[in-house]
Amino acid sequence: MENIIKQPLLTEKMTALGELRQYAFAVDIRANKIQIRQAVEKHFDVKxxxxxTMRYKGKRKSQFTKRGKVEGRRPHWKKAVITLKEGEELDLLEAS
Structure with missing residues (x-):
C-alpha cells in the first residue's frame, strides 16, 4: 500500500482543530494506525x-432516468485524525 494518505480534509471543524495540532486525512480503508502514522511522519517530516480512525459507509444515491430509477452507492471511506507532538506544526495548504 503505497498511497495510504489520499487527501487532507479541510473542513471548518478540522481547521479549528489545527490550533490543537490535530489534522484529518482521508486514508486507504485497509490501512491501520501504525501504517498511517509512518506515512504521515515520512511524508510531512513531523512526529x-x-x-x-473512523470508517464511514458510502451514501446511497438514486437517479431517475428514462429507463427508470438507477440506484448506486458512493464508496466506503476511512478518516484518520492525527495529533502531532508539542512544537510540531503542519501547513496543509502548502503541503498538498
Missing amino acids: VLSVR
Missing part, C-alpha cells in the same frame, strides 16, 4: 503523538 505524530496519536492516530484516531
